[in-house]
Amino acid sequence: MSPMASSPPFALAIRSYGSSSTLDKHGFAQIVLPVTGALEMEIGGRGGAIGRGDLAFVETDTEHDQMAGQANSAFILDLDPGEMAPRLREQLARQPYHPLPFAATKLVDFMALTASAGPAPAATLERWVPLLLDTVEGAAPRPKSRLAAVLAALEAEPGANWTASAMARRGGLSVSRLHVLFREELDTTPRGWLSAMRLARVREDLGSGDVPIAQLAHRYGYFDQSALTRAMREATGLPPAAYRRMMREAGTRLR
Numbered sequence: 001m002s003p004m005a006s007s008p009p010f011a012l013a014i015r016s017y018g019s020s021s022t023l024d025k026h027g028f029a030q031i032v033l034p035v036t037g038a039l040e041m042e043i044g045g046r047g048g049a050i051g052r053g054d055l056a057f058v059e060t061d062t063e064h065d066q067m068a069g070q071a072n073s074a075f076i077l078d079l080d081p082g083e084m085a086p087r088l089r090e091q092l093a094r095q096p097y098h099p100l101p102f103a104a105t106k107l108v109d110f111m112a113l114t115a116s117a118g119p120a121p122a123a124t125l126e127r128w129v130p131l132l133l134d135t136v137e138g139a140a141p142r143p144k145s146r147l148a149a150v151l152a153a154l155e156a157e158p159g160a161n162w163t164a165s166a167m168a169r170r171g172g173l174s175v176s177r178l179h180v181l182f183r184e185e186l187d188t189t190p191r192g193w194l195s196a197m198r199l200a201r202v203r204e205d206l207g208s209g210d211v212p213i214a215q216l217a218h219r220y221g222y223f224d225q226s227a228l229t230r231a232m233r234e235a236t237g238l239p240p241a242a243y244r245r246m247m248r249e250a251g252t253r254l255r
Contacts, residue, residue, distance in 0.1 A: 009080035010129045014115055016073050023065045029081040029089075030058040033100075035112050037072025041065065041097070048097035053105050055136070057092035075111065079129065088137040102200060104135040109207070113246070147171060147181050150190075158198050159221040164190055194221075199235055202228065206240055207247035213240045 017039060032039065038051035043064045050056050058064045060081055081089055092098060100108070111128055114120045120128075145151065150171035154162060167190050168178040182190050198220040205211055211219075217228040229239045236243055 009083050010125055011078040012111075012120070012125055012129075013076050014073055015076050016071070017066050017068045019067055019069055021065055021067060023063065025061060025063045026078075027060055028078050029060050029084065030064075031075075031077040031079070032056040032058070032066065033075040033077065033108050035073045035075060035108065037068060037070050039066050039068050039072060039074060043096045046096060050097055052108075053100050055092075055098050055100055055104075057096045057098065059089075059093050059096075075108065075115075077129065083129075084133060085137055088133060091137075098136075101135060101138070104132055106200065106203075107132050107135060109247075116249075145185055147178075147185055150178070151193075154194055154197060158194075158201055159219050162190075162194055162221070167194075195231070198222075199231055202232070202240070203236075203243065206244040213244075216240070 014035070032041070032050065033055050034050055034052050036052065038049060039056075040049050041047070041056050041064065043056060043058055044062045048056065056066075084092075107128065111120065114124060150167050150173075153170045154167070160166075164175050164178060168175045171178065173181070178190055182188055182193060186193055188196070202216050202220050205216055205219075206213075213228065214225045217223075217225045220228075222228040222231065225240075232238060232240050232243060238246065
């Protein structure tokens with residue numbers, strides 16, 4: 001176990017589990033966030049399995065167990081449940097095995113990189129935990145977006161030549177109405193949302209595969225590899241190859 005620096009009401013540690021039972025019960029809430037491998041869990045009599053991109057929530061005074069048949073590591077976040085929004089706490093108590101929204105997965109990746117360099121400063125943890133909780137809560141079911149058709153099309157074809165007019169047509173909207181809805185619902189522009197989604201997909205693929213960078217540029221709508229490199233430098237401070245190397249090295253250290 002590799003504990004990370006923290007201060008109340010949060011405590012974060014990296015732990016690995018084996019095939020033996022680790023039945024436990026405690027007077028604080030707990031969130032389990034796999035970084036590598038997968039875990040089998042039982043929470044309050046409900047069984048489930050989680051891997052990277054998932055979370056498990058353990059309510060206070062709830063018996064739980066976790067084990068694994070493969071190499072693994074996970075963040076274990078202990079927290080005062082009073083720090084959670086009531087709506088989020090109720091939702092996770094009902095559904096203790098929960099997929100993370102894409103943005104929250106990236107937050108976990110960020111903390112994994114931070115942890116790989118040594119204990120995280122308490123100030124970092126105090127900023128990261130509320131942001132993680134807010135991101136998870138923000139993905140809770142909401143009324144159907146008026147941009148649902150547009151967003152689904154963009155996510156299905158991220159490399160297509162999406163102009164504002166093409167997006168508006170896909171959603172049955174005028175261009176001006178498209179811009180208004182993006183600002184009202186997502187606090188960004190259509191182009192800004194598309195750019196962020198494309199770059200998030202690129203970063204995901206860089207961290208998890210061996211697809212050539214030029215091919216990723218074509219897949220996600222960049223004019224060429226140089227355009228993708230410029231976008232990566234602006235967003236992360238690193239070119240694609242260095243970002244891929246950093247993610248692989250961090251994953252190796254955490255195994």
